[in-house]
Amino acid sequence: MIDPVALFLLLLSASTPILFAALGELVVERAGVLNLGVEGMMIVGALSGFATAYYSGDAFLGFAVAALAGALVALPFAILTQFLMSNQVASGLALTLFGLGLAALFGKPVEGVRAPIMSVGPLGLNWIVWLGLAMVPAVWWFLNRSRAGLILRGVGENHDAAHALGYDVRRVRLAAIAFGGAMAGIGGAFISVATVLQWTEGMTAGAGWIALAIVVFSNWTAVGVLAGAWLFGGVTVLQLRLQAAGVRVPVQLLSMAPYLATIIVLVAISARQKFSRRAGGAAPGSLGQDFHALR
Amino acid sequence: MNRRQLIASVAAMTTISLALPGWAQEDPLKVGFIYVGPVSDGGWTYQHDQGRLAVEAEFGDRVETTYLENVPEGVDAERALTQLALAGNDVIYATSFGYMDAVINVAAKFPDIKFEHNTGYKRTENVGTYDGRFYEGRAVTGTIAGRMTQSNKIGYIATFPIPEVIQGINSAYIHAKKVNPDVEMRVVWAYTWFDPAKEADAANALMAEGVDVILQHTNSTAPLAQLQQQGKIGFGQASDMASFAPSPRVSSVYNNWGAHYVKSVGRVLDGTWQPEGVWGGIGDGIVAIGEITDAVPAEVKAEAESLRDKIAAGEYHPFTGPLNKADGSAWLADGQTATDEELSGMNFFVEGITAELPQ
Numbered sequence: 001m002i003d004p005v006a007l008f009l010l011l012l013s014a015s016t017p018i019l020f021a022a023l024g025e026l027v028v029e030r031a032g033v034l035n036l037g038v039e040g041m042m043i044v045g046a047l048s049g050f051a052t053a054y055y056s057g058d059a060f061l062g063f064a065v066a067a068l069a070g071a072l073v074a075l076p077f078a079i080l081t082q083f084l085m086s087n088q089v090a091s092g093l094a095l096t097l098f099g100l101g102l103a104a105l106f107g108k109p110v111e112g113v114r115a116p117i118m119s120v121g122p123l124g125l126n127w128i129v130w131l132g133l134a135m136v137p138a139v140w141w142f143l144n145r146s147r148a149g150l151i152l153r154g155v156g157e158n159h160d161a162a163h164a165l166g167y168d169v170r171r172v173r174l175a176a177i178a179f180g181g182a183m184a185g186i187g188g189a190f191i192s193v194a195t196v197l198q199w200t201e202g203m204t205a206g207a208g209w210i211a212l213a214i215v216v217f218s219n220w221t222a223v224g225v226l227a228g229a230w231l232f233g234g235v236t237v238l239q240l241r242l243q244a245a246g247v248r249v250p251v252q253l254l255s256m257a258p259y260l261a262t263i264i265v266l267v268a269i270s271a272r273q274k275f276s277r278r279a280g281g282a283a284p285g286s287l288g289q290d291f292h293a294l295r
Numbered sequence: 296m297n298r299r300q301l302i303a304s305v306a307a308m309t310t311i312s313l314a315l316p317g318w319a320q321e322d323p324l325k326v327g328f329i330y331v332g333p334v335s336d337g338g339w340t341y342q343h344d345q346g347r348l349a350v351e352a353e354f355g356d357r358v359e360t361t362y363l364e365n366v367p368e369g370v371d372a373e374r375a376l377t378q379l380a381l382a383g384n385d386v387i388y389a390t391s392f393g394y395m396d397a398v399i400n401v402a403a404k405f406p407d408i409k410f411e412h413n414t415g416y417k418r419t420e421n422v423g424t425y426d427g428r429f430y431e432g433r434a435v436t437g438t439i440a441g442r443m444t445q446s447n448k449i450g451y452i453a454t455f456p457i458p459e460v461i462q463g464i465n466s467a468y469i470h471a472k473k474v475n476p477d478v479e480m481r482v483v484w485a486y487t488w489f490d491p492a493k494e495a496d497a498a499n500a501l502m503a504e505g506v507d508v509i510l511q512h513t514n515s516t517a518p519l520a521q522l523q524q525q526g527k528i529g530f531g532q533a534s535d536m537a538s539f540a541p542s543p544r545v546s547s548v549y550n551n552w553g554a555h556y557v558k559s560v561g562r563v564l565d566g567t568w569q570p571e572g573v574w575g576g577i578g579d580g581i582v583a584i585g586e587i588t589d590a591v592p593a594e595v596k597a598e599a600e601s602l603r604d605k606i607a608a609g610e611y612h613p614f615t616g617p618l619n620k621a622d623g624s625a626w627l628a629d630g631q632t633a634t635d636e637e638l639s640g641m642n643f644f645v646e647g648i649t650a651e652l653p654q
Binding site: 006010113191199204207240248250 | 332333336337450456482483485486489490491493495496497499500503504506515516517520521523538539650651653
């Protein structure tokens with residue numbers, strides 16, 4: 001009745017914004033920084049990507065600018081938390097509010113106009129969807145197989161030890177935060193440039209918060225992020241698809257399914273961790289802690 | 296200035312302004328609005344703001360308007376309304392259903408200020424309500440949808456199972472069915488008024504099911520963007536969404552609140568304002584049908600326009616019997632029309648819609 005291949009293709013598009021944002025936040029958190037500003041960086045990416053695509057007529061240039069803008073807007077957060085020792089939770093929340101307000105202000109001139117339609121890649125999917133899928137093995141390889149990734153994980157696990165070994169904790173974290181901002185920016189731009197083709201204030205509608213939840217859900221692994229994004233996106237698409245097909249299932253049940261599925265998996269993961277050797281799961285050891293080099 | 300001088304001067308000012316009522320009349324009438332979303336939403340709030348601008352254009356220096364945007368429903372709304380009241384506004388428009396209790400509470404504290412609440416039903420001595428008969432517009436777009444579909448499957452992206460939305464679904468279906476007996480309606484409940492990503496997913500889910508014409512009750516342009524990519528058609532909602540014309544947006548149902556605001560502010564100015572329950576449709580100008588583009592054949596366009604004109608003139612009611620409910624029970628007899636009371640409490644689909652209606 002419902003073609004599983006078609007459903008899977010819908011799922012791939014639907015999960016792309018949160019996949020980008022969550023992969024970026026994964027790297028940030030593996031470096032030991034908790035950045036709650038994902039939503040703010042996404043909306044800035046959504047606006048700058050859209051405005052660029054509109055004025056230049058080139059959607060891909062829009063994504064490049066969105067990545068740059070996402071990284072730039074994350075910079076104040078990086079300076080506040082890494083150099084001025086501000087609380088990461090408060091600074092991250094401030095970044096979200098700042099991003100939403102900034103985008104609303106600068107978005108006024110492009111209200112009501114349309115972005116160009118993007119050319120699509122294989123299987124009728126947007127090229128950015130493919131880029132998102134390619135980023136999963138890339139991030140996995142970087143974190144688990146590269147020397148730079150090993151240093152980044154070391155910084156996240158124990159920043160004092162990494163510092164004692166001579167690694168520049170702040171520089172590593174600065175780079176990670178910029179990367180997280182760029183990824184969130186691309187995720188946000190996917191909504192405005194590829195999905196809606198218009199700019200509207202608040203158009204990311206909470207996707208950044210879902211991305212944050214997916215990083216926890218993933219147990220801080222790239223493959224877990226993909227699974228989380230697909231689960232959330234998949235159940236969302238499936239429930240809409242079931243409704244469209246006229247399946248007689250209570251709509252309320254279908255609507256809450258994505259959230260219900262997320263909670264069930266989270267419970268399963270924490271139950272498993274309870275009996276595993278390592279208390280606290282795979283969360284990086286220095287996550288959310290300020291680093292101040294005493295020597 | 297010490298306190299005694301202050302009191303004296305305030306008293307003097309009061310005496311002067313009481314003694315010279317002409318002064319007070321020179322002041323412009325202050326009109327306040329609270330919006331649930333940003334003016335830039337291109338939909339619901341945008342249209343209310345267009346209404347505010349229409350008031351300014353109509354009355355010029357005689358009015359002074361202000362607005363507060365992005366006011367969440369609930370406790371914050373009460374604070375925002377109080378702020379507008381204390382700022383000296385003479386009439387305040389609250390433009391979302393969820394402001395209802397806040398409006399009633401604040402209005403009780405400021406009996407001299409006139410309040411109007413959009414889409415609500417609670418009225419007091421200084422609170423009126425106003426709303427649009429959006430189902431009249433959906434009769435027209437439903438007709439176009441029924442004529443334009445090639446797969447005989449039309450889709451409806453619904454928001455919440457409340458009477459306004461159910462009226463829209465029923466009206467669209469009745470009129471699509473009237474011109475195309477084979478038509479089938481698929482309904483997806485998005486449980487949101489505005490979430491572009493989810494609306495896009497809903498549109499894609501409908502198209503994957505073979506739907507080729509989509510009517511939407513949600514307020515973003517995301518479904519139209521998806522429709523365009525697959526060469527299917529839809530309609531603008533809440534605002535005209537003309538940037539997607541001539542196709543996929545072949546027409547639209549939009550809210551022209553200016554028609555009401557100009558009338559209402561005019562009554563406040565000439566002192567004839569009463570707390571009423573206004574429910575205006577195409578005939579009153581509150582519900583407007585956007586231009587039907589050339590993507591629609593001329594005869595379909597003519598048919599839709601004639602239906603629009605008949606509704607506007609009051610010659611035709613979109614809910615005219617014979618009509619049965621979805622469970623097969625009789626609702627309206629031949630020639631009988633639905634009462635406003637029945638419509639404002641509508642909680643059932645009409646016969647022929649097989650979709651699930653959440654209760």
